[in-house]
Amino acid sequence: MKFVKRISYFFVVPVFFLGLGIYLGVWGIHFFYPGLWYDMNDTAKPPYVVDETVTDEEDNSPPASVAVASSGETLCADTEYVLEETDILRGTSVETSWKIPHKYIGMDRENFLETMDLYAEHPPLSEIERGFVGLEVLSFSRERVVVRMDYRYVQPSESxxxxxxxxxxxxxxxxxxxxxxxxxxxxxxxxxxxxxxxxxxxxxxxxxxxxxxxxxxxx
Incomplete structure (x- = not known):
């Protein structure tokens, strides 16, 4: 019986001290190196989260608002051209929608307004004969342009x-x-x-x- 007890003590005592040593080692790391302890237990956090933030900050692409503003200022082949012809004597108006004339494609607002002003100052003879008196650009965007042309329609006389x-x-x-x-x-x-x-x-x-x-x- 005494022999059995000696054998038990032989195994139990080393195991006890081994466990005590492991505990003291872990406690020492936690006490003396707290930063290392948190790093060891923070492996669940994806490392690419920080990288994504940096990528967003370093993104050199223009903001969406800039792209929209730039595209909205230039006429293209898909722009709708709305012509509103007004009879200023009778107060009536006729609106028609056309594809944008090729000569206007690529113009920004300033270029288009200058072209319209030039047209109003020097209208074709055919427009003069119709009674053209002036025009106004009512709206301008990449999607739709509206131009009102005013006429003073009169019935021609014999002399x-x-x-x-x-x-x-x-x-x-x-x-x-x-x-x-x-x-x-x-x-x-x-x-x-x-x-x-x-x-x-x-x-x-x-x-x-x-x-x-x-x-x-x-x-």
Whole structure:
């Protein structure tokens, strides 16, 4: 029996001291090196979380708002071109939607407005004949452009009169009060004899004679 007890003590005592040593070792690391202890127990945190944050901060791509603003300022082939034609005498309006004309593709707002201003200052003869008096750009974006064109539609008469307003030739209907066309022709650009006749209101017998005059002296 005494032999058995000696054998038990032989195994139990070393195991006890081994466990005590392991405990004291772990306690010492925790007490003297707390940072190392937290690092050993923090392995569950994904290491790429910090890397993702750095990647976002170092991303050199432009913000989304900048990209949207840039694309919205330039017309493209998909831009809708809405033309609103207004009869200022009757107060009526007709709206039509078209594909953007090729000559406007690539223009930003400033370029487009300058082009429209130039058109309003020097409209084609065909527009003058329709009674064109001006235009306004109502909205501008990459998706949709709206332009209002104002007309003073009048029924042509059998005869006309050429007169002067602000040093420019104006065509009146036979009532001598209704303006038919603002020609944009400067009086000083005409021959002197013709200037005198227009200053006295030159009678034009028919439409053909009127168009001959406009084609001859319009720039």
């Amino acid at each position: 006309y009169y050429l007169a002067v307003t602000d040093h420019e030739v104006v065509v009146y209907l036979e009532d001598r009060t209704t303006v038919y066309i603002n020609t944009g022709i400067a009086l000083e650009d005409l021959p002197e004899t013709l200037q005198l006749q227009i200053m006295d209101m030159l009678f034009v017998p028919d439409e053909e004679t009127l168009y001959d005059f406009l084609e001859t002296y319009s720039s």
